[in-house]
Amino acid sequence: MEDPFNSLWKGLKDNIEHFMDNVSQGINFQKYMKLYTDVYNYCTGATQSFIDSKRDTTQLIGGKMYNELKLFLEKRLEGIYNNSKEHNDENLLKYYSDQWHDYTMAMKTINHIFEYLNRNWIKREVSEGRTYIYDVYNLSLIIWKEKVFFNMKDLLIKCLLHLIEKQRHGEQIPEELVKNVIDSYTLLGEEKVDENNSKNPDIPKGVSSFKIYEIYYEKPFIEATEKFYLYESQKFINENSIVDYMKKAKSRLEEENQRVDKYLNESSRIPLLKACKDVLIKNHLEPIQDEFTELLQQDRVEDLELLYYLLKYIPNSFDPLCEKFEEYVKQQGLASIEKVAQNPVSKSGSSTPVSSKREAKESVNPQAYAEAILAVRKKYIKLIQDSFNNDSKFVASMDKACREFINKNKICNQKVKSPELLARYCDSLLKKSNKIAESNEIEERLKDIITIFQYIEDKDVFQKFYTKMLAKRLVVGTSASEDLEESMISKLKEICGSEYTLKLQKMFQDMNLSKDLNENYSNFKSKNDIGSASQDFYIMVLSTNCWPLHPPSSPFTFPTELEKQIKSFQVFYQKNHSGRKLTWLFNLCKGELKTNFYDKKYIFQVSVYQMAILLSYNKGDSYTLSELQELTGLNQDVILGQLNILCKAKVFLLKSSSTGEKTYVYNPNFKFKKIRVPLNLTVRSEQHAENEETRKAIESDRSFLIQAAIVRIMKTRKTLKHVALMDEVISQLKNRFKPCVADIKKNIDYLLDKEYIERKEGEKDTYNYLA
């Protein structure tokens, strides 16, 4: 008697086989239901004769069917493999792909047909730990893997790689086909490592399973890729320029990236690109890096961007470039400054009667200097933005370069240093005489100055000169705008802290106090009936500590015409502020005189010294030098400076008396194109001496600051090594200036000498603080 299972199975098998042969036609619903029911009936034991009398009814049924199905699939796939031998190359792939497609499609449906088997017998077997039992769909994949894939894998990869290489050479290939085949690798999933494949050198050691895709596709693919590019890149770089090579490399990288999108597993993106970068870039790193300076020199922004794009994948590959960049920017800065040093820009024609030609000799124009620095900086900031993606490493290199060339350059090696020039540039912007109408523009330029200022090491020098010039602007009344002045000071404060700008702010306070003071004084005058109708009088009272002003170097007998004003003010002031000492800075006083003796009524704008000289000529037309000295009380240097200006302006004519002494004679034919005659000019030698003095003051201030820092540090540390002390002093002072090692040592010597500190007994390079 025929086993009822056999007949059932035969029907099932025939139908399945028919379906598998004609997957594209599908299976109709009734047939599907019939097959499903057959499986159900078998598994539930509804087919009586299936029951083995000895069998426990609670036992699930299915083993037999499972085995038959397995055998059936194995046999079928052996056939598929055998037929594959008739194909090769692309056709083979096509055959494989088609078979795979039909097989998996069919198996999805068949899996449903056997759903009852899956859900009961198989599930139970799996849960009881039989790892060799799979659900029907997975079983089908495993059989495919064994019967088809493992037999064909070597041929498959060969064909795939062949196609991909063709594509790399620019040929069209059926990408869809490639994708389908590769997808089958992914779908085949993992494979356990057992004795059969543990000897395979491709499989990583020590793992219990591996992915079919990784081992049988990705690994050989990447190896082939490396080989391909190793050859290609070497050939290309030999035959083309580096820039062309970089372009090629970039397009290759993009192409490979797209390859992943087109037909590879996403997980291959990183290893594939890494392999490409290694071969295409890392292998040729040096020639690419060597190209950098030349690209900089030729301002090839786009090529530099390309270079950055390529190298950013290679760790640490920017380090040598940053060094080169720093050096290059530094050289650019130095060259640009050198140009300024070689072409001193003379100032435009002066509108004073005494035009000083010497001014043209002024070695450096501060504005040109600042602009030269800024131009270089701006250019490379833009380059970093455009080409280097604002990379902080390059920004740091540029900052370093700027610091170098701003603090040490051709101009700075002379007596005048960067900070002094910057301060002078500020002065020229903040003075009324600046030729810029828009305060916005001045504000912009002040911001530019601050940009440079941040690089300046000797911030104390800037402070000194800035204070000096601010004092002058305020005293002489040439400051263009209080708003601008304040904005500059707040900018400095932001960078250096409030201590840095304390004195500057105090100076503004004094100016405001003086305003009130003058009001009170004129009230006082009118009350006490002191006023003199023909005289205006304005006075500034400034605190000695905050203003870098010096008392006059020469004695002075003020003219009797001023005596009343001066004395009454003194009385007024001492009444309100007894105990304060007033020092008259006649050297800074100025005034205006109306003339009555020429054909035009001029207004002479003069210093008080000149005023004293000129007022003498109300009583006579000619005085000798010694007579004038006696009348004014001024010493010879000072009076000669003033008289020279008056002679140059042709207010006086210089003659020799009978005794050969210099005699100054009133010139009745004096003429000037305007009513106001500016005569209160700075005597150049004085200006020079003043700058010289400022520079010297900086030196002594620094010694003081260094000593203070040493004492401060030693006071808290009590005992400190020489090297540590030096480091701390430098770091404490770095916001002000960069102290040189020899200067710190000199001051250590000084403090040792003064017994603020001592050398520790037996350790000459350690100091103790002496309280």
Next chain:
Amino acid sequence: MVQKRRISEKLQKNKKKRVSLTKSIKTTQEENETSFSEKKCREWFNFYCKKDDPEEIGPEGIERFCYDLNIGLESKEILIIAYFMDAMQMGYFEYDEWLKGMKKMRVDSIEKLKQKLPEFESYLLDPVFFNNLYKYAYNFSKIDNQKYIDLEVAIGLWKILLDENICPIMNSFIEFLNANENVKVINKDQWSNFLEFSNNIPADLNTYDDAGAWPVLFDEYILYLKEQQQRQLI
């Protein structure tokens, strides 16, 4: 300004705390046997003391003393004698200093002291003794309240105390000092570090670290040496 004032106050405060640097020297068996008479010592002192001040020997007395001992006025011997006395100031011996020193040496007459002189050379070989003597020499030569010794005095002392064996750079250093117009005095720090410095000059001057802890004067000396070497190369 504040700083300067503080420093000068400090100067006042630190008025000479003179520390005795002398350490008694081991006396030999022989010396123990010779008897020491304080009375003889006083008489001996009286021979040299000032006419107007019996408690002090002045420069003239010391000149005579040296003559009698047959030693130079600027000699190691007189310096060592002063060191034993712990004499405060060059050119003057007080009686208590005299007594202290002679007692230490166990001598109470010119003859005994003369016999002692040949031993002095061996004292100098003891590094502790030598270092103490070297330190003492600075304070001894300093005029009270002054912080420095004049360059000439310092050079004189170095010539007495040192020779090319102890300090190979001595002559070259003195040449440097004489050539340098800015150096007019030697301070304590420079004096006390000089010996150690002289033994620590690297053979290759370029490896000298001028940021190190040596006084600036020594840095300048190295610079001077370098310049000299360069000149020789040309």
